[in-house]
Amino acid sequence: MGEDYRQLLEHCTLCPRRCGADRLRGETGYCGAGAAVRAGRAALHFWEEPCLSGDRGSGAVFFSGCTLGCVFCQNYQISADGQGVEVTVPQLAESFLSLQQQGAHNLNLVTATHYLPQVIAALDLAKSRGLALPVVYNCGGYERRETLRMLAGYVDIYLPDCKYLDAQLAARYSGAPDYPQVVREALDEMFLQVGEPVFDDCGMMRRGMIVRHLLLPGCEADSRAVLRYLYGRFGDSVYLSIMNQYTPLPRVRVRWPELGRCITAAEYERVIDYALELGIENAFVQEGGTVSESFIPDFSGQGLAR
Numbered sequence: 001m002g003e004d005y006r007q008l009l010e011h012c013t014l015c016p017r018r019c020g021a022d023r024l025r026g027e028t029g030y031c032g033a034g035a036a037v038r039a040g041r042a043a044l045h046f047w048e049e050p051c052l053s054g055d056r057g058s059g060a061v062f063f064s065g066c067t068l069g070c071v072f073c074q075n076y077q078i079s080a081d082g083q084g085v086e087v088t089v090p091q092l093a094e095s096f097l098s099l100q101q102q103g104a105h106n107l108n109l110v111t112a113t114h115y116l117p118q119v120i121a122a123l124d125l126a127k128s129r130g131l132a133l134p135v136v137y138n139c140g141g142y143e144r145r146e147t148l149r150m151l152a153g154y155v156d157i158y159l160p161d162c163k164y165l166d167a168q169l170a171a172r173y174s175g176a177p178d179y180p181q182v183v184r185e186a187l188d189e190m191f192l193q194v195g196e197p198v199f200d201d202c203g204m205m206r207r208g209m210i211v212r213h214l215l216l217p218g219c220e221a222d223s224r225a226v227l228r229y230l231y232g233r234f235g236d237s238v239y240l241s242i243m244n245q246y247t248p249l250p251r252v253r254v255r256w257p258e259l260g261r262c263i264t265a266a267e268y269e270r271v272i273d274y275a276l277e278l279g280i281e282n283a284f285v286q287e288g289g290t291v292s293e294s295f296i297p298d299f300s301g302q303g304l305a306r
């Protein structure tokens with residue numbers, strides 16, 4: 001892709017917001033991203049699904065800014081508050097290679113869409129220097145099909161969210177009433193690119209798609225709709241990860257009081273029972289309580305090449 005990628009930042013339409021920010025002239029769009037890549041952390045990460053984290057960890061690179069901006073985001077320090085450090089394309093490539101040297105099972109790009117041209121350039125550079133890890137694209141599911149097509153051949157495992165299928169919820173919590181339509185098309189494109197799941201002899205995923213759904217308080221009906229849709233569309237050809245660790249942050253309780261509590265065990269069990277009733281077999285479910293704020297990692301630039 002070379003330096004051509006910079007043209008894509010001139011009138012940016014990378015994500016469904018299509019806000020047209022001229023990022024090369026210092027403007028930032030809805031996502032908060034300018035011309036330079038900002039990232040919060042590049043480190044081995046042990047809290048993904050077991051077939052991604054394994055025993056050595058997933059090599060996660062957390063990018064700053066976000067095209068979606070969910071009010072309940074657990075990573076708000078980098079998604080909304082702009083924490084992180086600027087890195088060049090060569091530094092990003094070096095960070096990828098460092099994760100491989102540390103033994104990561106895969107390279108896990110977390111919320112990278114608004115930097116996609118630079119990320120592809122960094123992948124090209126890292127591959128030319130020996131990067132051979134499966135590439136995981138870990139995203140919110142709010143992706144343009146045209147932009148995803150740029151990733152064909154680069155991504156081995158898609159790890160998107162399917163947050164809602166109710167436009168009112170998507171509008172209220174993510175400012176994106178078009179999310180349900182957008183995510184349906186995005187998931188189709190992702191599946192087209194990676195297809196059926198493939199695992200190695202140790203049970204680590206090498207290719208395929210895992211769709212995550214985080215239960216939110218009071219949104220059980222939509223969770224059922226999400227599971228029904230995903231299973232109807234993809235059957236057991238994709239894995240579903242049904243997550244219960246929603247944690248109400250103080251900043252959320254004031255404006256969205258209905259989000260001011262955790263998911264109850266009974267709510268989670270009902271949704272899991274529904275998944276079983278549907279016949280879903282390929283699912284990751286969670287045991288135990290919610291994740292506390294102390295699990296939020298340090299996003300001050302740890303592990304990024306400088």
Ligand code: SF4
Pocket residue numbers: 012013014015016017018019020021028029030031032033067113114
């Ligand atoms: S990626 Fe950012 S700048 Fe580009 S269209 Fe989306 S919100 Fe706007």
